[in-house]
Amino acid sequence: AEIEFYRYTIGEELKNIPPQDFGYGLCRHILLKDLKPIENFIKLYKEKKKIV
Numbered sequence: 001a002e003i004e005f006y007r008y009t010i011g012e013e014l015k016n017i018p019p020q021d022f023g024y025g026l027c028r029h030i031l032l033k034d035l036k037p038i039e040n041f042i043k044l045y046k047e048k049k050k051i052v
Contacts, residue, residue: 009034009035010051
């Protein structure tokens with residue numbers, strides 16, 4: 001089975017998340033439900049607005 005999930009976050013948001021070690025070294029993570037819909041990103045891009 002395959003699941004396609006199109007959402008996004010920006011680097012500024014990732015900077016605020018403390019890195020954790022899940023066994024492969026430190027990394028930052030966000031739950032899928034906390035990501036923003038990609039449609040918002042596309043809309044802002046088309047309107048030439050700042051993406052935050």
